[in-house]
Amino acid sequence: VAASLVGLWLLKEHAATVANITQPKNASSDVSNSAAVIVTDTSNYYVFYIYVGVADTLLALGIFRGLPLVHTLITVSKTLHQKMLHAVLQAPMSVVNSLKTGGILNRFSKDTAILDDLLPLTIFDFIQLILIVTGAIIVVSILQPYIFLASVPVIGAFIMLRAYFLHTSQQLKQLESEARSPIFTHLVTSLKGLWTLRAFGRQPYFETLFHKALNLHTANWFLYLSTLRWFQMRIELIFVIFFIAVTFISIVTTGEGQSKAGIVLTLAMNIMGTLQWAVNSSIDVDSLMRSVSRIFKFIDMPKEETKNTKPPKDDQLTGVLIIENKYAKDEKPWPSGGQMTVKNLTAKYIDGGAAVLENISFSISPGQR
Incomplete structure (x- = not known):
């Protein structure tokens, strides 16, 4: 808007100045009625073409800006x-x-x-x-x-x-x-x-x-x-x-x-x-x-640490998380039955939070759920 207003004002002032300078005092009616248009550095058409070019450039920039x-x-x-x-x-x-x-x-x-x-x-x-x-x-x-x-x-x-x-x-x-x-x-x-x-x-x-x-x-x-x-x-x-x-x-x-x-x-x-x-x-x-x-x-939340053991590149399980069982490599045979005994178990979801389990003791026999 500012560029348009200033451009119109400058165009008006330039047109008035050029008209006062270039208009001869004893111009005949034949010259004034001539249809020839001469574009020079001081003519109105020169300023008008510049103004139109600037306006078109601003329009193109406005579309893609x-x-x-x-x-x-x-x-x-x-x-x-x-x-x-x-x-x-x-x-x-x-x-x-x-x-x-x-x-x-x-x-x-x-x-x-x-x-x-x-x-x-x-x-x-x-x-x-x-x-x-x-x-x-x-x-x-x-x-x-x-x-x-x-x-x-x-x-x-x-x-x-x-x-x-x-x-x-x-x-x-x-x-x-x-x-x-x-x-x-x-x-x-x-x-x-x-x-x-x-x-x-x-x-x-x-x-x-x-x-x-x-x-x-x-x-x-x-x-x-x-x-x-x-x-x-x-x-x-x-x-x-x-x-x-x-x-x-x-x-x-x-x-x-x-x-x-x-x-x-x-x-x-x-x-x-x-x-x-x-x-x-x-x-x-x-x-x-x-x-x-x-x-x-x-x-920025903390991430859980995971250890990824990737198989060879030619394997189809590339990128899959594999959990190795360290007891499977031992020569000792796997026991036929297992028993779990827990004493004074206290569990919390987060550090410093309320305990969801406190001082729990229990025993799980083989084959028991």
Whole structure:
């Protein structure tokens, strides 16, 4: 938009200048009615061709500008999903038992969908808006330096307000994410024990628990939306103050023509409107990157150590886990019957957790189950 407005203004000024210079005072009617078109470095057609060429180039770049970025982000999303799946499959049981089913489903459903759908488009919009604002500020600074001085404190106010909002919104988004996991956990648990619930008639009780979890998530989400609306109202107030200042400066400094003042006002509105959108996009990017952070937590889970004994390459069982029995190589014959005696057994799922078996002693005779 800024390039188009400046290009039209320069084309108009150049056409008026060339018309005053090249028009002879004693031109006859035959020359003025001639159909011949001569394109020179100072003619209107030369400037027009340059402007059309630049516009076509920008159109071609606009069509293909987002393909490399989106393709790269989708490739990264596929890689992260594969690494997260391998990390969960290779995690020890002590870690898997400490994870909630809803949290695992949340990582593989909503967080992965954010990486595939929302994050590439949001990052692309944010980069594009930042470049548009930068170009418009450069053009306005060239046409009217006073407006650039007025835009500096406004941009600083935007940055400070964004930092203040992010400090609260990050905690609210964390609460919203934590309140979403119990919904999936309760849903999976209810589906697994559906026959038991129907047998004992406990459907109303579990429906009440589900509604409580859903209400808690909705309350956290509504609180985040209210905070976001508070932030947007402050941004709009700053925009109104800046536009009043730009209008006053343009009215005071209109000695060089009304067309220049109109371009400055249009670009000022474009700067503030686009900057407001850019700030909102930056907040969305920061919020969506939380999903990437949660996925990396799953990728960084400890892995269970496995010893793979691979057979020769010509064997068909290449890559299959083989557990060797060290007693099979001994010369002593395998006993016909075995007995197991356990004394004071204490078992825990994780270190530091509650004991599921404590001080258990038992004996298993041969052939006994």
